[in-house]
Amino acid sequence: MSDGTPADPSGGSCPLPLRDYPHVLLAHGGGGVLTQTLIEGLFLEAFRNPALETLHDGARLEIDGARLAVSTDSFVVRPLFFPGGDIGSLAVHGTVNDVAMCGARPVGLAAGFILEEGLPMETLSRVVVSMRDAAAEAGVPIVTGDTKVVDRGKGDGIFVNTTGIGTLLPGADVAPTRARPGDVVLINGSVAVHGIAVMSVREGLEFDTALESDSASLHDLVARIIETAAGKVHVLRDPTRGGLASALNEIATQADVGIRLDESSIPLREEVRGACEILGFDPLYVANEGKCLVIVERDAAEEVLAAMRLHPRGRESAAIGQVVDEHPQRVTLRSRIGGSRVVDMLSGEQLPRIC
């Protein structure tokens, strides 16, 4: 990994923390503890500004009176095509959702492609057509783009970056710091579907299943949720890398609250549970791409849950837990048999390159 740097006679001192990790590990991209260390120890430290500090998955900006949300995401999923989607549809859904999770209606996407020399044009074309279809279905146009090509062996077929811009929904005021004791935690369906669908086609781990990724745009569902309860919706979050457990741990830490989950209420499709058992994965840590966590005031929870269940992407919505005063910055799970355990943030890398 020569980077053209001349040898540093000082011995290569790191201008920012992170000395415990002299090299980037796959786990730094896994959505768990090491990702958080990298973000907080390096990126937040260097780029510190109010917009960056508010939200992890998107920024809110006010420009000329317009209240905007902006989010960026790079997609490096392997393989490029998987049951229920591909890197193209995922790149649209992922960023549409990150913008939506700021309480915003996405209005445009920018797309950046990094292609590897030798990539079959047919493959690129299929990915582009899939992006087109996903963008059309979501009603969010791709307004600008960029393409770079790297030499053979210096990339992996296609990487896609999408950045989304949206306009905040009237009355929306969501942020992870707004979770409050008494709030109810909702989710719009079965966890762990995307991660298991991708793993099902990974080389050496194939098994018989009709499982398809849940990858989908959720901005319409989010608009319905905000219309129903506006300011009573405190947090929206799509539990992607690191799964439900990591997303809720981040929220618990940022809001300095405890979160108590009820295992028996967490929707988990039978085939996903079975696949997780075969593969040795805890479904709470497996990535989702069409799921949305909603943390809402108790008195609006029933109404929001009912609205979600009326939406095609929320039919299996459920209340899965609550925000509590006890054990701040901790997520606990009451198991089916009645015991209670702490659910930590993902440590290490469970599923590399899942999105």
Place this chain on the structure above:
Amino acid sequence: MSDGTPADPSGGSCPLPLRDYPHVLLAHGGGGVLTQTLIEGLFLEAFRNPALETLHDGARLEIDGARLAVSTDSFVVRPLFFPGGDIGSLAVHGTVNDVAMCGARPVGLAAGFILEEGLPMETLSRVVVSMRDAAAEAGVPIVTGDTKVVDRGKGDGIFVNTTGIGTLLPGADVAPTRARPGDVVLINGSVAVHGIAVMSVREGLEFDTALESDSASLHDLVARIIETAAGKVHVLRDPTRGGLASALNEIATQADVGIRLDESSIPLREEVRGACEILGFDPLYVANEGKCLVIVERDAAEEVLAAMRLHPRGRESAAIGQVVDEHPQRVTLRSRIGGSRVVDMLSGEQLPRIC
């Protein structure tokens, strides 16, 4: 390059044109003819919408009354560090400039990192610090970000995507289609500096020179230009990949006009000319990162040129040609010795991974 695609029994038909190129070539990312083929034959074809069609380097969007410009760019420069900059500063300058070339003041950047497993944290840290400094110097905060990690051997150290959002400057109305016969073509200094600076440190091509990349943020210079002549400024363009020749060919084609250049007026530093001769490059096709082409109405040209020369990043500004009725969609060059030749768009790949 296995992409997980099952064998296609139809024989792999490409749903969109580009059949002449069954695989992606380095030249598809070079900023010349093949890049244009890819953009027009695949991306524009698939994503067709008014915002995408207006400008190549950025989109203009109106959201809630705010008039915005959005541009995205991925950076894959090799090596990561070069005289006068690195991938981090380049990623800030490049996108700040793409937003500025829409006639806008950049207000925020989103940054996406694709890191290769095993990258020295020290290298990442240096790049991040460089981005921080470039963003601070430009006065444009990095408001949101994303980090992915790919396995060793599936990337090349660091790729950076930046997306910029800006607000259109009062009175600005620039677009490549606005170039009109009679307009004057200005540039803010010597061409080919960035490309030659990067090549100077590429393995096997090092030679003695103090040449540094011209990479710099130009939004302040652009603001000065727009203040001086507002609607009389018809086109702004940073001639990056493919150089001056490719940028002017794109404009000539889009506006259906001819452009006539005067070779003796084009600023070209002596050491850059020498390096181009040694390396066999035509400086008109070499990438720039701190240069801006300005196409302006004749009666405002002198005033704009004077304003540019007063700016630290425009001291060597010059009028280098004019827009003409003759030979539409062609760029011609009157040479030092009086002859005239056609200057085509870059064909093939002159300098891979220059930005």
